[in-house]
Amino acid sequence: MNITLENLTKRFPARGRKAQGETVAVKDLSFEIPDGMLVGLLGPSGCGKSTTLNMICGLEAPSEGKIFFGEEEVTHLPPELRGVGMVFQNYALYPHMTVLQNILFPLENLKGEERPSRSEMRERALETARLVQIEELLDRRPKELSGGQQQRVAIARALVKMPRVLLLDEPLSNLDARLRLQTREEICKIQKKTGIPTLFVTHDQEEAMSISDRIVVMKEGVLMQQGRPQEVYDNPANLFVAKFLGTPPINVLEGEVSGGMLRLDGQPVLPVPGAEEGPVYVGIRPEGFRPDADGPMACGLNRVEVLGRETSMVCTHPACQADTLRAILRSEEEAEAQSGQVRFSLRPEKVFLFRRSSEERIRFDCPARAGA
């Protein structure tokens, strides 16, 4: 069953007594959570991710637009009739109940025919607990659990009523770095096992890239781009998406296209057939530099960081927006530095051009780029 959002808009009245007008938290947002997939909703804080989540689970009503669960429109359905499971950022486990009581709680809310018998409820709770591997913790209270364990209890509580969609709000933000890695794999595994379409909200692009089947990037309430993580990374639709994805971040330079050549600081560095002429922003991924003694791009070398598997070179270039740019080379590639200078040639599939005014992508013919 697919979850579909159609042209969702959410406006809030402006805060404060004297403030006029309203703020738009989400604007004309459409995307889909395909059945069985894990979708990462990604964006900087304040971009409307949480509002979107709240609209899907029914805690907030959209100002415009529609939400479908499969064929059924749920836009104005209250949360309890939607069948959503939600894991809150701080988990919201009831501190006075044991783990088992917490997991049973949603089942006990069911009424009429839907309400399972006492023993069925227990059976389902135990089954869910097994799924997230917390069977031995059932009699504890939340405050006796570690962060990772609390997280699993929260997931179990969301899953126990067999929701049609699972929503996770910044599920990893309260965990330390090591647990985060482990837990995100765990989430991925549980999601695959249950097959429930899942949306998870995060501001951490690495997190989203690593486990999502699809990612949706938002900025200031507007959808920027959606697609498979690699696809979005390889083909950012605009400068924002290019800058937001990837660690270390993409290098942004100011350049110009003239005569079919991309020029940086006046020097031609890359042929860009088919690109329109004029001033552009140039995004070059750190892995887009190839050391080349005769390469067209000359940079000042600040320092070299050896990281084992790869080598990171911190360089300067007059066209660069930031103070330095960073090139990542495989350690078998060797760059020759002469009198504080290195020369690179560029991999065209790692270079993106953007219009100065709208920051939209400018395409050019690049045989190495598949499907561009």
Added chain:
Amino acid sequence: MEQNSRKAWLYLLPSLVLLGVFLIYPLLDVLVYSVEEGYNFASQTYQGVGAYNYSYVLHDPYFLQAVENTFVLVILTVPTSTVLALLISTALSSIRPLRQLFQTIYFLPYVTNTLAVGLVFMVLFQRTEYTDGLVNLMLSWFGAGPIDFINGPHWAKMFVLCFYTVWVVLPFKILVLTSALASVNDTYYQAARVDGTSRARIFFRITLPMISPMIVYLVITGFIGAFKAYSDAVALFGTDLNAAGMNTIVGYVYDMLYGDSGGYPSYASAAAILLFAIVLTITCINLLVTRRRVSD
């Protein structure tokens, strides 16, 4: 170090002296008083040591009347005021406009003089030869009728006393419960809504357990406060509470000490210690019961 230490004691000196003279010494002294038999206030002599004072107090009909009144007051007002405060603060935290105004109004009785406002209650409930009073006017609208709440039957007087006590203690309870309710994290309610929890179930399964420590606190302080009731009764029925049959244990202590029947610090001490024993027992029982309930 040595000099520093001396300085610290110097800073503490005023407090220590005052507390020593007016709190610690009297605490020990009251025990001594309570066992000195036949103490004479004028000559400050006594005849022997024993439990006679306790026995006298326990056989004094005025004391027994006071104990009965106090217990009735406690049993009626503590649950009533706690439940009422819970209702009011729950309603209060579920509205937005006018909330501040209501909160301010509800707190007013806390800052008013118990004795002074008690007079207003007396006027409202009293029946005189000129008028039946406002409350009786309202009762007559429902065909009930006229009752003298201030000088009439005992149950009527008890009712006024309880009513006034609830009126006086509510502000504190509402304030404490409102801030307790506000401190419950909103995501618990969101989580419950996503799970389709009914309003009643949210209240009984989530809200109530979350604020239960504050409710326990209020019940215990409520018990202690109600056992010490005195000035409310004076405000309504005047200083001669024994004659009105409305005395409380604390009132009995003060009457024994001073006033028309006063001059017996030994009896007063014995009564005060008995009161303290009752309060301590009830508090312990309270704590035991709630401890068991909470750990279940």
Added chain:
Amino acid sequence: MRGVNVKDKTNLEQQQRARSRRSGLATALRYLFLSFWAVMVLFPFYWMVLTSLKGYGAYNAEHTPVFFTLSPTLENYANAFTAVPLGGYLLNTLIFSVITTAVMVVVSTLAAYAFARLRFRGKNLVFGLFLSMMMIPTELVVITNFVTITDLGLRNSFPGLILPSITSVFYIYLLKENFEQVPDELYKAAKVDGTSDLKYLWKVMLPICRPTLVTITILKLIECWNSYVWPRLITDDSAYFLVSNGIQEIRENGFGRENIPAMMAAVVVISVPLVLLFLAFRKKIMEGVSRGGTKG
């Protein structure tokens, strides 16, 4: 095209309308309930002001109470200040409250500073003792204090009224907690600059902790203004009465039992200062009380 079929849709809309109607009704009921209690709280205040504005004759001619007056008069207020020494009571209370509060603040500040900042042997033990003193009920120690003050010949005097009322363990505790939040570095910096402890306390600690000081000052003022039991025990000369005893005296021997309007005028005069104080410092008072004050 996806979507719900027509029948389901109308069904859904009906459900929704019913739901919003129910919640609208619930909100209305909530406001009704809250307003009802607001009236219960405010009505005695309204009645006392109303009655105080009615003429003596007019009031006594009302066989059924009237909810308004068309000929308000201030004669009762004049009466309250001339026929009984209400002005004297107010002045006494003012003197008593201000001196007690001022001395309390100084004494408590010194003690709290010693506990919070100075190091000396036995600090934890002494502080533990202080805390346990919070549990001693006033009713127990009042008896001996009464005897002590009588023996010292301090009945019917301000020292006799003030001395036992000064110390409050709870306020020392509150101040100490607040003082401890001031970072250590400030103290060390001041010491390096050669500041004396007293100067540091005065110039650094007190300005930083001003909010708490204001809170305890106001709470103590309210407590003093309303105190009844101790002043009643220790004064029988009406020249030293505070307002609480004053109003009791007025009720029993003042204008004669029937002059209710004049009594109510006195009640208004007594209540107004505190109500004004409350309205001015509403936030501070409510915050301070919810941090652990109880009435009395």
